[in-house]
Amino acid sequence: xxxxxxxxxxxxxxxxxxxxxxxxxxxxxxxxxxxxxxxxxxxxxxxxxxxxxxxxxxxxxxxxxxxxxxxxxxxxxxxxxxxxxxxxxxxxxxxxxxxxxxxxxxxxxxxxxxxxxxxxxxxxxxxxxxxxxxxxxxxxxxxxxxxxxxxxxxxxxxxxxxxxxxxxxxxxxxxxxxxxxxxxxxxxxxxxxxxxxxxxxxxxxxxxxxx
Amino acid sequence: xxxxxxxxxxxxxxxxxxxxxxxxxxxxxxxxxxxxxxxxxxxxxxxxxxxxxxxxxxxxxxxxxxxxxxxxxxxxxxxxxxxxxxxxxxxxxxxxxxxxxxxxxxxxxxxxxxxxxxxxxxxxxxxxxxxxxxxxxxxxxxxxxxxxxxxxxxxxxxxxxxxxxxxxxxxxxxxxxxxxxxxxxxxxxxxxxxxxxxxxxxxxxxxxxxxxxxxxxxxxxxxxxxxxxxxxxxxxxxxxxxxxxxxxxxxxxxxxxxxxxxxxxxxxxxxxxxxxxxxxxxxxxxxxxxxxxxxxxxxxxxxxxxxxxxxxxxxxxxxxxxxxxxxxxxxxxxxxxxxxxxxxxxxxxxxxxxxxxxxxxxxxxxxxxxxxxxxxxxxxxxxxxxxxxxxxxxxxxxxxxxxxxxxxxxxxxxxxxxxxxxxxxxxxxxxxxxxxxxxxxxxxxxxxxxxxxxxxxxxxxxxxxxxxxxxxxxxxxxxxxxxxxxxxxxxxxxxxxxxxxxxxxxxxxxxxxxxxxxxxxxxxxxxxxxxxxxxxxxxxxxxxxxxxxxxxxxxxxxx
Amino acid sequence: xxxxxxxxxxxxxxxxxxxxxxxxxxxxxxxxxxxxxxxxxxxxxxxxxxxxxxxxxxxxxxxxxxxxxxxxxxxxxxxxxxxxxxxxxxxxxxxxxxxxxxxxxx
Numbered sequence: 024x025x026x027x028x029x030x031x032x033x034x035x036x037x038x039x040x041x042x043x044x045x046x047x048x049x050x051x052x053x054x055x056x057x058x059x060x061x062x063x064x065x066x067x068x069x070x071x072x073x074x075x076x077x078x079x080x081x082x083x084x085x086x087x088x089x090x091x092x093x094x095x096x097x098x099x100x101x102x103x104x105x106x107x108x109x110x111x112x113x114x115x116x117x118x119x120x121x122x123x124x125x126x127x128x129x130x131x132x133x134x135x136x137x138x139x140x141x142x143x144x145x146x147x148x149x150x151x152x153x154x155x156x157x158x159x160x161x162x163x164x165x166x167x168x169x170x171x172x173x174x175x176x177x178x179x180x181x182x183x184x185x186x187x188x189x190x191x192x193x194x195x196x197x198x199x200x201x202x203x204x205x206x207x208x209x210x211x212x213x214x215x216x217x218x219x220x221x222x223x224x225x226x227x228x229x230x231x232x233x234x
Numbered sequence: 235x236x237x238x239x240x241x242x243x244x245x246x247x248x249x250x251x252x253x254x255x256x257x258x259x260x261x262x263x264x265x266x267x268x269x270x271x272x273x274x275x276x277x278x279x280x281x282x283x284x285x286x287x288x289x290x291x292x293x294x295x296x297x298x299x300x301x302x303x304x305x306x307x308x309x310x311x312x313x314x315x316x317x318x319x320x321x322x323x324x325x326x327x328x329x330x331x332x333x334x335x336x337x338x339x340x341x342x343x344x345x346x347x348x349x350x351x352x353x354x355x356x357x358x359x360x361x362x363x364x365x366x367x368x369x370x371x372x373x374x375x376x377x378x379x380x381x382x383x384x385x386x387x388x389x390x391x392x393x394x395x396x397x398x399x400x401x402x403x404x405x406x407x408x409x410x411x412x413x414x415x416x417x418x419x420x421x422x423x424x425x426x427x428x429x430x431x432x433x434x435x436x437x438x439x440x441x442x443x444x445x446x447x448x449x450x451x452x453x454x455x456x457x458x459x460x461x462x463x464x465x466x467x468x469x470x471x472x473x474x475x476x477x478x479x480x481x482x483x484x485x486x487x488x489x490x491x492x493x494x495x496x497x498x499x500x501x502x503x504x505x506x507x508x509x510x511x512x513x514x515x516x517x518x519x520x521x522x523x524x525x526x527x528x529x530x531x532x533x534x535x536x537x538x539x540x541x542x543x544x545x546x547x548x549x550x551x552x553x554x555x556x557x558x559x560x561x562x563x564x565x566x567x568x569x570x571x572x573x574x575x576x577x578x579x580x581x582x583x584x585x586x587x588x589x590x591x592x593x594x595x596x597x598x599x600x601x602x603x604x605x606x607x608x609x610x611x612x613x614x615x616x617x618x619x620x621x622x623x624x625x626x627x628x629x630x631x632x633x634x635x636x637x638x639x640x641x642x643x644x645x646x647x648x649x650x651x652x653x654x655x656x657x658x659x660x661x662x663x664x665x666x667x668x669x670x671x672x673x674x675x676x677x678x679x680x681x682x683x684x685x686x687x688x689x690x691x692x693x694x695x696x697x698x699x700x701x702x703x704x705x706x707x708x709x710x711x712x713x714x715x716x717x718x719x720x721x722x723x724x725x726x727x728x729x730x731x732x733x734x735x736x737x738x739x740x741x742x743x744x745x746x747x748x749x750x751x752x753x754x755x756x757x758x759x760x761x762x763x764x765x766x767x768x769x770x771x772x773x774x775x776x777x778x779x780x781x782x783x784x785x786x787x788x789x790x791x792x793x
Numbered sequence: 794x795x796x797x798x799x800x801x802x803x804x805x806x807x808x809x810x811x812x813x814x815x816x817x818x819x820x821x822x823x824x825x826x827x828x829x830x831x832x833x834x835x836x837x838x839x840x841x842x843x844x845x846x847x848x849x850x851x852x853x854x855x856x857x858x859x860x861x862x863x864x865x866x867x868x869x870x871x872x873x874x875x876x877x878x879x880x881x882x883x884x885x886x887x888x889x890x891x892x893x894x895x896x897x898x899x
Contacts, residue, residue: 033267034347034425043864044350048420050867054874055412055454061878062458062491066473066484068882069889074479087827094823098849102816105857106808113803151472161479167471171462214858221849225842229830233838423866451877487885538880542888554888 030200038202045204046211053215056179060219063175067168067226070161077161079231084149084157085169089140090228093133094220100129101217104187108210111201116194119201123191126213130184137177169227176223179216187213252655252752267352268755270653273338275359279366280334281722283325286373288715290318295708303695311694312379313395319382324404325369327638328496329362331503332449333414335645336442338653340418342746342753343436345427345762350420358413361406368403372396381692383493384459386474386485390466398468401460408453415449418442427745429764433527436744436768437520440527441506444534448495448502452538456492459485486548490541498537500634501601502530504641505572508594511644512576513769514742515591516583520769521575529568529575536565543612547621555614562612569605573598588740589663593644596671597637604632607682622692625685628678636674643670643721650725651735655752658728663721670717676710743769815856822849 028038035041071078107122148156150170151163186209193199253270256262263271293314297305306314337355341348349355372378378395380388389397422435422443435443463485465471472478474485505526513520520526542550542558576598585591607629610616620626644667650658684703689696696704738747745762746753826845834841855861860871 033352034341034350040424043866044420044424046864047423047866047870048351048416050870051416051419051450052412054870054877055416055450057874058451058877058881059454059458061874061881062455062488063462065881065885066462066481066488069484069885070479070481072889073481077479087830091823091827095820098816098819098823101819101853101857102812105812105815109803109808109812110805113808115803115805115808118805118808151478152470163472163478164475164480167465167473167475167478167480170469170471171465171473174465175461211858214853218850218853221853222843222846225826225830225839225846229826229842230839232830233833451874455881483888484885487888491881538877539884542884545888551888551891551893553891554884557884557887 028200028202030203042202042204042207045208049208049211053211056215056219060172060175060222063168063172064222064226067172070164070168074161074164077159078165080159081157081162081165081169081231082227082229083231084147084162085228086140086143087228087232089136089143090224093136093140094224096129096133096136097217097220100126100133101214103129104210104213108206111194111203111206114201116201119206120191120194123187123194127184127187127191130180130187133180134177134184137173172223172227176216176219179219183209183213183216250750251754252750253755254655254752256755265356267348267356269337269341269349269352269355270753272355272359273334274653276329276333276337276362279359279363280326280330283321283366283369284718287318287321287326288718290314290321291711292715294318295711297694298696298704299708301696301698301701301704306694308694309379312381312692313377315692316378316381316395316400317373320378320400320404321369322634323382323496324407325366327500327634328411328449329407329414330500330638330642331507331645332418332442332445332499333358333362335438335507335642335649336418336445336503337414339649339746340421340439340442341425342652342749342757343439343744344422344425344430345745345758345764346421346425347756347758348425349417350424351417354413354417358410358417361413362410365403365405365407365410368399368406372399372403375399383489384463385489386463386466386482387476389463390474398464401464405457405460405464408457411449411453415446415453418446419450422446427762427764430745431764433524434764434767436506437509437523437526437530438503438506440530441503441509444530445499445502448499448534448537452492452495452499455488456496459488459492462488483545483548483550486545487541490544491538494541494544495537497630497633498533500638502533504597504601504638505530507641507645507648508576508597510742510744511590511594511648512579513771514648514740515586515588515594516580517586517771518579518583518769519767519771521578521581522571523767523769525571526575529571532568533565536561536568540565540612543617546614546617552614559612559614563609566605566609566612569601573602573605587664589658589660589667590644590648592664592667593640593647593670596667596674597640597644600632600636600640600671600674604629604637607632620685622690623685624681624689624691627691628681628685631678631681636678639718640670640674643667643718646725647721648740649746650728651739652746652751652753654729654732655735656728656732657735657739658721658732659724662724666717666720666724669713669720673710673713673715673717677707677714678710680704680706680710743771812856815852818852819849822852 031038031041035044103122103125107119107126110119110122144150148154149166151166155163155166157163190199190205190209194201199205253268256268257266263275266272293306294311297303297311297314303311337349375396378393378397378400380393380395380397380400384397384401389401422439426435462473466473466475472480474480474482476482509520509526540558540562542554543562546555546559607625611620611626611629647658647663650656680703684700687700689700689703735751737749737751740747745764748762749758822845826842829841829845830838854871858871860868
């Protein structure tokens with residue numbers, strides 16, 4: 024190992040092993056993230072079983088257009104993130120950096136849309152409390168979870184945007200070699216945040232539309 | 235370390251480089267990515283939290299010396315036992331062995347240079363310290379009175395204390411736990427030396443591997459449970475609020491989905507430590523190595539399926555109680571396997587009673603009592619009788635203190651020469667080990683009795699007929715406190731005046747003993763290669779085999 | 794590195810051709826679930842919507858997260874949490890579905 028690759032770090036003996044190890048490590052962490060969201064979704068699911076009518080009525084009060092547009096935005100950001108990660112692996116610097124930039128912007132777009140949606144929700148009396156608009160008994164419960172779950176997801180997405188923007192910045196400055204496992208690790212995290220939304224969407228926005 | 239240059243026992247007057255002398259500045263410690271130094275950082279932090287939790291325990295035992303509530307107010311007492319629980323569970327017991335001994339030993343035992351992600355390792359310590367600061371803030375701001383369980387609606391609607399800060403501290407500490415767990419799993423998967431196959435791993439490494447799985451999969455569920463509590467209390471979102479149709483039992487489900495496996499987070503590393511101690515001081519291979527591995531793996535999986543036995547009287551469905559009761563009996567089987575296998579390992583061994591072995595024997599006894607009384611509690615009719623009594627308190631202290639803390643002290647003594655390069659004073663250590671066993675028994679055995687007689691937990695005053703048991707327990711606690719403090723004194727003494735240990739003072743097997751004491755920064759001069767399984771205290775052909783009959787012809791040699 | 798790379802020269806065109814169809818499938822599934830939400834499916838509405846979400850998740854995991862690569866360790870790490878999620882839901886349901894006392898009427 025006379026010439027260590029600039030992306031190689033202790034204690035790894037080869038870049039290949041390091042990349043495998045980093046992917047494995049982040050997957051173990053993602054398993055932990057899955058359990059994190061599963062905890063809230065379990066409580067949500069059990070309450071929905073206990074109060075089917077209230078939850079359907081409450082879900083109907085969410086704004087399906089904001090929700091659907093945001094789902095499309097996040098799915099698209101996953102596309103650019105996947106391309107960015109694979110481009111970095113293939114050494115395509117310009118493509119990787121561009122796609123990272125687009126990914127971060129799409130993430131920001133999601134937050135902006137979400138911000139408008141939150142504003143409409145607040146004005147529309149969908150914050151649990153004395154000003155709450157819906158009559159159904161368990162509707163406040165549903166919106167307790169709506170705010171908690173979308174809020175936690177937004178925090179995750181914000182962390183993802185910072186990480187992706189950081190990658191793009193360091194890649195652009197040339198301080199981070201394209202062969203670094205950081206690209207794939209960040210991409211896997213980003214996709215998981217996307218997947219969380221993929222499940223939040225049918226749980227929070229779709230129920231009760233046909234009634 | 236000024237005496238180093240004058241040490242006459244050192245070979246040729248030259249010391250091999252050690253991780254301790256790799257840098258002397260505070261900065262070199264606070265920015266280190268060496269797993270051994272991070273383990274030391276963790277040890278210092280944990281010692282501090284152990285003191286804080288211990289002071290809270292002392293307050294509790296002092297208050298309970300008399301039946302009347304005279305030392306603390308009812309509110310103050312609630313805050314004392316909450317502080318004791320929160321600090322001891324999340325800031326001492328859960329991290330204890332994995333972040334100190336595990337951090338120090340796993341790379342050494344598998345023949346690696348360091349953990350897989352050294353910077354993540356350091357980050358986890360900083361996260362832990364941040365959580366510790368939040369916990370310290372909670373204490374200084376007046377504490378919290380919910381009990382360590384944060385049950386809603388008490389925690390969300392009625393408690394006056396700093397629930398948000400306390401829950402936040404535990405939440406942040408969880409990140410540190412998860413980071414350590416991810417790191418240990420990745421290290422054991424990817425950093426093993428050539429020839430170190432899965433079934434050649436020392437059982438301590440298996441303990442670390444299985445506990446990491448539990449940490450990674452259970453901790454996030456607690457994090458979410460606490461987050462939901464914080465959202466309900468801090469933001470006013472109805473999550474568990476029965477007034478809006480919420481279900482507080484769902485919080486208990488989430489909480490115990492973590493907090494029952496948390497017991498295994500405390501005890502699986504202890505299993506690993508005890509396996510190392512028993513084999514070394516009985517000079518035997520472990521009896522049934524594969525079964526020991528399967529037992530730990532089994533516990534780490536089935537341990538997730540039994541949480542409901544904490545909820546038998548909560549209003550949970552009685553059918554679910556039946557299911558959880560059955561599964562709780564199932565998870566007891568592998569624990570029994572482990573106790574039997576340690577006992578069989580003694581059989582025909584050359585048993586030496588050094589201090590670590592005394593701790594190990596104490597562990598086996600106390601853990602067996604704790605485990606068996608756990609079966610009482612897993613059976614619904616008995617549990618209904620003793621729920622929320624001192625019987626439960628005694629049971630889990632037998633596991634978590636008699637078990638996990640004994641193992642921690644035993645492991646600390648056993649690897650102290652490797653960590654520091656110095657031997658501890660053996661006679662003092664044996665005295666402390668025996669004292670810890672009896673101090674523990676005096677403290678917690680009366681609790682079984684008064685619990686069965688109906689003394690409820692978490693009360694600061696009690697009927698006079700229970701006083702004899704409480705006085706016994708408080709007196710025992712004094713012994714126990716002494717037994718905990720004594721090793722801290724002589725271990726600190728040995729740092730300067732202890733005899734130099736040499737590389738392998740116990741003649742133990744294991745890669746960690748093949749390098750120098752204390753190890754060099756990168757652990758091994760040359761990459762180790764492994765050609766045999768663990769615990770080969772005798773060559774395979776000459777050593778006594780467990781399966782062989784007693785050698786009749788040798789009876790004459792040893793009358 | 795050969796084990797990690799896809800076969801063939803990885804140019805920008807190859808990358809897009811490999812990933813854009815996946816994205817189109819995902820958008821198609823999004824459109825499908827949105828359209829189905831307005832159909833009177835009754836009790837099936839929830840399972841159908843979650844089933845489509847699971848399908849989307851599988852597509853993302855296999856193609857974008859590259860679980861198609863024959864790496865058993867990654868697949869194990871990715872799937873083990875699902876077993877634990879099943880533990881959490883199944884045993885909590887064992888309580889919720891067998892309680893005798895009715896909760897709050899809704």
